[in-house]
Amino acid sequence: MHHKQLIGLGKFFLKSLKDYPLHSSYIFMKNYSHTAIRRLFSGKISHDVLVFEVTYHCTKNCRGCYIPKEKRKEKTVIDEKFLLSTIKQAKKLGIRNYGFFGGEPISEHAIPVSLMAASENPNLTFIYCTNGEYVAANDVSFFKNYPNIAFFLSIDGFEGTNDNIRGKGSYSSIIEASKKLKDMRRAQSAFVTIRKENIDEVLSEDFLNHLLERGFNYIQWAKYENNANNGEEVPNEELHTKLKGFRDKTMKMPVFQNSDIMGEFFCLDPENSQNKIYLSINGDMRIEREDMSEIIGNLNEKTMKDILDDNFEYS
Ligand code: SF4
Secondary structure, eight states: OOHHHHHHHHHHHHHHHHHSOHHHHHHHHHHHHHHHHHHHHHOSOOOOEEEEEOBOOOSOOOTTOSSOTTGGGOOOBOOHHHHHHHHHHHHHTTOOEEEEESSOSSSTTTHHHHHHHHHHOTTSEEEEEEOSHHHHHSOOGGGGGOTTEEEEEEOOSSHHHHHHHHOTTHHHHHHHHHHHHHHTTOOEEEEEEEOTTTHHHHTSHHHHHHHHHTTOOEEEEEEOOOTTOOSOOOOHHHHHHHHHHHHHHTTTSSOEEEESSSOOTTOOOGGGOOOEEEEOTTSEEESSSTTSSOOOEETTTSOHHHHHHHHOSOO
16 A cells, blocks of 8 residues: 555544544444455455445436446346345455445335345445435435445536536435435545546546535545447546546545555555455356456355355455
8 A cells, every 4th residue: 555545544534533423433444444454464456345236226327327228227126135145155255345336226125125234234334336316315314323334426527527427417416415424424435437528627626626625535436437338438548647646646635535446545556456346136246347347156156255266366
């Protein structure tokens, strides 16, 4: 881990002690440090974040969404027993950080199963990656009862750019959702996906200040990728250079920036930083999101340990 990043992470955690309830900060810190220490000491990749595609359903239609439009209409949700037994296996492998992605994981039909998993595993961290629509429009005070849940809110630029990509009204939903979560003292991060259209805008001090003013002190940068090859992807080298330059320039700002584009915060080598496992509703395991990479195994046929052992030198 780069020492400046370590300082940034330290500042972020200190700030989080003020912004979030103590027991929440404790859970997140404990699980993050476990992951970091595990990797630092082994010097190897650990597959230590498990991301569930809990549903493919979503009412929005963002440009370049990697879930096909027809699939986004299906209201199927991940099976409760499958979710719990998978977490049990993953826990044994030392995995303490879990993601609920989609589709949109925060919706009337998908919330119960994820809350159940979070309450059954109070010492593990669960992060929703959300478009903020449900949070903005509904009473979500129940989230106060889940100190081990945090939120990634998808925002891809100032209002004009964001809504051009994610649909009219998306920006307002995210800002409203963020305010609500902040009032409830819930941990949240801006989740910014970088593509050709927004790279110069989002990697600007103006945008960073914009996020800081709205209470975000953690930014997760992601790379836009799409199998359609529609020309919106920023070439890796350009992305890496610009992101690194920006992060170095803004290192002193009170924000923690994390990204696997440049290597996760505890591993700066982008070629060797992939520490996530993605899991489809049907049990298919991948190291990229749905349909973005080869299936490395199916959990209905093999254990997670066997799949990882078959595919990686170490895990
Ligand atoms: S909010 Fe997410 S799942 Fe829904 S259309 Fe947009 S990118 Fe796709």
